[in-house]
């Protein structure tokens with residue numbers, strides 16, 4: 001069977017200019033191709049560029065250098081409306097900060113991506129969203145708002161929302177970060193299951209080696225540079241360079257996240273996702 005390359009990054013770099021006029025290189029020389037049905041895990045320390053990379057793969061952000069291709073088409077050449085539509089139909093994000101709509105019930109949050117679908121997907125949106133919430137173990141909390149839910153419950157609502165459209169590309173940023181080991185394991189099973197039902201590609205960012213081990217291919221990001229990561233090999237050379245010590249360090253750093261610029265970016269990204277499935281961009285869901 002010929003593999004269809006869903007998304008490809010070629011020579012991608014991302015840099016920003018900080019307020020003091022210095023340049024911050026966030027990502028450098030990234031080449032990565034992700035096929036339908038692929039499962040890729042990316043690990044790395046806090047601040048190494050993981051969320052930035054995910055936003056590029058999901059076409060929420062544009063690279064400073066290099067090119068992004070979606071199903072063989074250069075993203076750079078796509079008009080805004082078309083890009084939003086493409087993203088709305090094909091990409092399911094599980095944001096690191098969840099980005100749920102405050103004051104709206106879990107059901108409303110999960111239904112949101114189907115609100116502008118056509119035909120059966122539209123008419124059965126309530127049932128589809130309910131079923132997805134049941135699958136993440138929240139069938140009894142349909143009417144609860146994010147404010148009334150724990151971090152782990154909100155994370156599961158965010159996962160249900162990302163999966164409800166059966167996207168071709170699922171991008172999950174620390175999808176088990178707020179979950180206990182058992183719930184995290186179940187949620188990863190669900191992500192795998194939904195991905196394989198739809199032959200979707202799944203990209204998981206994680207600092208949990210057990211979560212990473214579920215993937216077929218493994219990479220690590222180190223100060224913006226992506227390289228293959230062998231989960232089976234103990235680290236060699238400088239222990240801070242690879243392997244469990246580095247990952248353990250990243251766990252510590254992630255322990256008590258403070259609000260950062262990244263939060264603002266994630267919020268903007270959520271707004272963009274919502275825009276991508278707005279009235280002018282109807283979403284079609286394969287039934």
Ligand SMILES: Nc1ncnc2c1ncn2[C@@H]1O[C@H](COP(=O)(O)OP(=O)(O)OP(=O)(O)O)[C@@H](O)[C@H]1O
Nearest residue numbers: 016024026045046047048049050051052053261262
């Ligand atoms: N728009 C921006 N302006 C300035 N700095 C930015 C911007 N976007 C990202 N950064 C910086 O780039 C680096 C990488 O950010 P990113 O959010 O991708 O890291 P991460 O690997 O996801 O980290 P974490 O594990 O903590 O979530 C960070 O130092 C961040 O502050």
Ligand SMILES: [Mg+2]
Nearest residue numbers: 050051096173
């Ligand atoms: Mg991040």
